[in-house]
Amino acid sequence: MEQEQKTSTCELCGARKKTSQSHGMAVCSTCRTIISNVKNHPDIVRRAWQELRDEPILPRPAQAVHTEDPDLPDVLDGKRYRTIDRDRNKWYLSISELDGRPVEVFASTAFDRDHELQSRISNLTTITRLISLILRHIFIGERLTLEKVLKQIKRSSRQKNDLPDMLYGVLSRYDSAQAEQDLRRKSA
Ligand SMILES: [Zn+2]
Incomplete structure (x- = not known):
């Protein structure tokens, strides 16, 4: 992964800062830490989110992960x-x-x-x-x-x-x- 630093716009937060590549995005150092935590420690991110934000961490549809397919009624x-x-x-x-x-x-x-x-x-x-x-x-x-x-x-x-x-x-x-x-x- 490239670590070349240059001042540009962080693709995640939009700040004009020194950015480097992380997972295909040019991001600032703050966002790089966020990305690495989301990627490597999703449990901590989830816990912190629940502590600090009064809303679900993901929008509704993404939460509905079906392991079994829903049955369709016979008559629609x-x-x-x-x-x-x-x-x-x-x-x-x-x-x-x-x-x-x-x-x-x-x-x-x-x-x-x-x-x-x-x-x-x-x-x-x-x-x-x-x-x-x-x-x-x-x-x-x-x-x-x-x-x-x-x-x-x-x-x-x-x-x-x-x-x-x-x-x-x-x-x-x-x-x-x-x-x-x-x-x-x-x-x-
Ligand atoms: Zn950023």
């Missing part, structure tokens, strides 16, 4: 939007909501004059399945894993060598590598 509220695309196909876009938060999207269309119906549907399914997964991650804290992404892509495939099938083939190569990496990180 929803909104359905009717739209017409540039090729004049009629579409229904449905958003399922949990307490007003979007957790699933569906799209359907008649594909009136479409010759590649199957592959269009599978591409569409991939999009909506992945968006739904991301929405549940954002709004109800479902954990995102490669395994889940792969599962959704695989389920979107309708025939061999359609786009989701090909994507699944390529991406699933990373699956065991990912598992291995996780193991290594845990034992480190």
